[in-house]
Amino acid sequence: MKLLQALFFPPEQPGGVSSMIPYMQERFTSPRWEMELFSLPKRIRNKGQEDVRFDTFDVTPYLDSPIVQKYMQTYRDYIWWTRLRMKKPGDLIHAHHPIAGLAMKHIFPEIPLIQTVHSSYEKELLLNGKIEENGLEHRFLTSLYRELESKVDSLLTVSQSFRSYLAPYVNEPQSISIIPNGFDERRFKPIPHENEVPQLITVCRLVPAKGLDVLLKACAELKQKGYDYVLHIIGDGPSRLELESLAKELGIYQETIFYGYTLHPEEFIPFFDIFVLPSRAEAFGSVFAEAALSGLALVGTTVGGIPEQIEDGVNGLLVPPDHEHELAEALEKVIADPSFRYELARSACDRAKANYSLSRSVNELKRLYLKFSV
Structure with a gap:
């Protein structure tokens, strides 16, 4: 055929x-x-x-x-x-x-x-x-x-x-x-690692629909509470300059790295700890499955197909869209408790292998x- x-x-x-x-x-x-x-x-x-x-x-x-x-x-x-x-x-x-x-x-x-x-x-x-x-x-x-x-x-x-x-x-x-x-499981290889400072990563097109303005505000709240982290943003789009300016305005530009477009992010995603994407809309959210197969803990929003992949508290954390305070609290949970983070990541990987x-x-x-x- x-x-x-x-x-x-x-x-x-x-x-x-x-x-x-x-x-x-x-x-x-x-x-x-x-x-x-x-x-x-x-x-x-x-x-x-x-x-x-x-x-x-x-x-x-x-x-x-x-x-x-x-x-x-x-x-x-x-x-x-x-x-x-x-x-x-x-x-x-x-x-x-x-x-x-x-x-x-x-x-x-x-x-x-x-x-x-x-x-x-x-x-x-x-x-x-x-x-x-x-x-x-x-x-x-x-x-x-x-x-x-x-x-x-x-x-x-x-x-x-x-x-x-x-x-x-x-x-x-x-x-x-x-x-x-x-998703071809052979492309994703979780790697045991210990990052002294928790590494957050998101992969998306830089447009308002992805809610990265909410993510930056949540990260500013984390910094105010005294948490150390690095936020890695992979992707490009029309909102990039606006997001970079917002990161500077919020005082978190030093903690935030804008990579631009990267062809094969799955090659280095396994070295990070937490995948977070506070989308305002998502038909499925393929990047969540990819991050799960890479061995990361997941934090997403209760929109579109994301809740079909993430059971809150079991294989990731869910928050409402456009709620930076709730997002900051969810990130705080996985940053402050490495054991909880590991359990979420393990469950996410197992579920993604079984279902996707x-x-x-x-x-x-x-x-x-x-x-x-x-």
Whole structure:
């Protein structure tokens, strides 16, 4: 069976699709399976000119928005690139972004299409202050879910929470299947170590949706209480300068290290002690599973798919989003008590291996793919 994994841009960022899809290929290398990855190069801009329409809604009222216009142009570019580079995609397409799925079905309507919705672009735009709730852009982006539902042969997502999020925007939410992201355990190697000063780490795109402003305020509170720590921030994004200024304003710039984008953070994450990410939204939160497999204690928020991974007090700690005081208290618990920290980390690693292994996800996908075999 020849499979095509249709991505958006090349899988370069930590987390999400990049955590799973590139590592699946070798699991499908056999006489029975063949897998190819396809994506839109980032250099492709404003090439597509094809007129595209949607079956379930009229896009015309939304075209006054520059954000919608840009989205539509990227859709046309993906169609242009696909027609240029691909004659036949194989027996089955598995798309991992709405643009990829809609473009593939537009060009190859006869090929079965499975679509995984990994995250909500509109939710991030809302939290980052780029669009307004129920505004043109929000209504356009949420309309795409029903369009996908009408086109695909199977609709998937990555968590119970995100299926609930999608429910108001589709006709049959009960038909959405859930296959969480899987992680190749061989990439993550916990390393026994003793850090005299607790090392905190977060890995994410630097945008308001990730709540790093809350993390910095919580860390300032820890410093005021006399706790020693170092906070390592891996990732880049539009909020970086603002976050650096906030760290200086709070008096914790010396304790905070901004690394920028790093391609393979899993290679050195095991040397840290505590993974913390106070997200305001998270469809699944792949970085929590990666940190757990690396042997770190976890501190997260009660949003999205994070509580599906973390049982508070058992394999990590949970706090409400936008509550720096509660976050500081949770960090204080794991900083002040190394034994508690170790137990949380051990439990987190065990649970991640049991529930989020790449082997488990691959086996679930193979069963799904075989339903479409001739």
